[in-house]
Amino acid sequence: MVENGQDTRSATAEVRDGLSRRPTMRDVAKRAGVSLKTVSRVVNQEPLVEQRTVAKVELAIEELRYRRDSLARNLRKGIRQLSIGLIIEDLANPFYAHLAQAVEDAADSNAHSLILTSSREDPERERTFVINLLQRGVEGLLIVPASHDHRYLSADLVRGVRVVFLDRSPKGIEADAVLSENRAGARRAVEHLISFGHRRICFLGDPMELETSADRFLGYKDALSTAGIELDERLVSTRSSTVQAAEQQTNELLKVRPAPTALFAQNNRHCIGALRALQAADARLAVVGFDDFELATMLPTPVTVIANDAHEMGRQGAELLFNRLAGVNGGPQRRLIPGRLIARGSGEITATEVEQSLATQEDRAKYATTETRT
Amino acid sequence: MVENGQDTRSATAEVRDGLSRRPTMRDVAKRAGVSLKTVSRVVNQEPLVEQRTVAKVELAIEELRYRRDSLARNLRKGIRQLSIGLIIEDLANPFYAHLAQAVEDAADSNAHSLILTSSREDPERERTFVINLLQRGVEGLLIVPASHDHRYLSADLVRGVRVVFLDRSPKGIEADAVLSENRAGARRAVEHLISFGHRRICFLGDPMELETSADRFLGYKDALSTAGIELDERLVSTRSSTVQAAEQQTNELLKVRPAPTALFAQNNRHCIGALRALQAADARLAVVGFDDFELATMLPTPVTVIANDAHEMGRQGAELLFNRLAGVNGGPQRRLIPGRLIARGSGEITATEVEQSLATQEDRAKYATTETRT
């Protein structure tokens, strides 16, 4: 027996040996020369234990660095903590922060804890986290997927694990999802720009591998083709995913000739990057962004956006999940969060205005002043 | 025995009765007429089980809505998932979102999951969550405290639970903490304003019950008294905690006469609220805010701030916690995150400028135009 093997080792060796298994109450009991139950009493601060015994046991606990195993405790006590897991891309993106906030809220209302992880857009991490969360025994999962194949989940789905996808749809499996009206929203944004006379409109977005990006690009193309505008590939930039990268990409876009007069930014990261670049270059294009953001109203030219309600997406996703957990069965549900166009100024700059300011700017060639007044 | 009691109930009743205890493998086994171990085999998709048996068991699982208990499983398999808990105020505040992001990152690097909860500044919720998290068996806790008495934690601290406080210090117990240089930072901000000739400077903050607010107010007073400026209570507003409330409070502050020429906003919520109010009222005061924020550089008047590095706070907090978990002992550690003043424009508007614009504005009494040019 292993027990006997341990007995032959000195207590100090047991203390020092970092590799030895975690000490149990049994170990503490042996060390203190009392029964397991007495240790339990001390650990749980039950009364009716003699002070001297308490001291002995506490010493042993200290020496062995004993910590109670909550798993065993909760199993025995019949305590089953409920939790759900959320996998997002990154909390630094306010869209996901708001999404997570709504989910956290719902989890709390339903007496579940929230375990939060960030995939950083890495499919490998997504899978690892899903497996990890399932092993933890979460009741359900909310996923903003980074991967393009979710068949690895199908076995668990059969076994009753509940999964809801957010922002992007599941691939290869049937599952609930809450999505934005990406294509329609993007289309509306670009149509809006076209209605102000623009024909050279940039698309600034994530790589097309991301479903939201691809869908929004489709909306962009829809609007162009309806208006009979030919797509100029040079105006399409889909290599950025951070604010900084978007800023650089915008600078590239600004160099294209004939120059673009408007820009559609595919999410708040791109929009902010684009605005930074435009401000730095002192270029005044019409801009519409996907996703609203806190300070959109307060910029020098308030920003026209397709408001994409992250909070609502999180709320509805959690609602679906908790419905499932409450026993609602049936085929996969799909909910669409509509986008509202909020005109604030940046999207209503006319093509003519832009062209005029471009003309004067070309004259002044390399002058970098903050003042634009003529 | 309860077992017998259950036996007398029909299987269907057992299915329907939502109140009956969760079914176990034993229940499934009985239902399917096989042994417990066979059920285990099916659940774990072990081979070497006859197809007919598998079918029988799966049917029983379906009927009883059986789900494997991960607690028991992990206990038996010796799997102990590690996790830490984080209690913040609210993810919608970008300061906490960045803090949480850094903690999530560190948790991930240390192979721990992160359980995230929001206290919403409610001491009661804080306590509930702490207890809940400890019951879950988290290895450690990172807390942005809402409460003013943490003695309820002392028993657990003795028992080896590791706790690190963030942003606000622990009360009534000794524990590690990572704090901002609140007083010094606020003082620097207000001195900066004073150096531009301001003497009527508003303090816009949270209620004084919040340590950060109280400390930053001390810094505000330090700067005033050093400059020999008498405190005008009417310029101090500490009743807001949301952007919206800050906006309203700012409107109140603007009515004070003689009028203030500058404003110090105690955190990013107050700063944004103040800027909104100022923009709406077309009032041009000097403003310095505590906390940097993403678009501070891009507003019409770029915002001067005391940059308060949320990411660094989260990172260092997690570092302290994982050091403790790795066995570092010793007295409570305290780390200070210094604030850097970043002058961008809003804080460098001189008192004279403000007074001039105020004068012209008083003339034009009630005209609400967007144009300010003279």
Added chain:
DNA sequence: TTGTAAGCGTTATCAA
């Protein structure tokens, strides 16, 4: 005041 034995719901071992 302390200890013994059973059991929480699963998996591992070994036998049938």
Added chain:
DNA sequence: TTGATAACGCTTACAA
């Protein structure tokens, strides 16, 4: 291919 039994680390019931 299936099943009986012990064990994971703790708490509960009961006994000493």
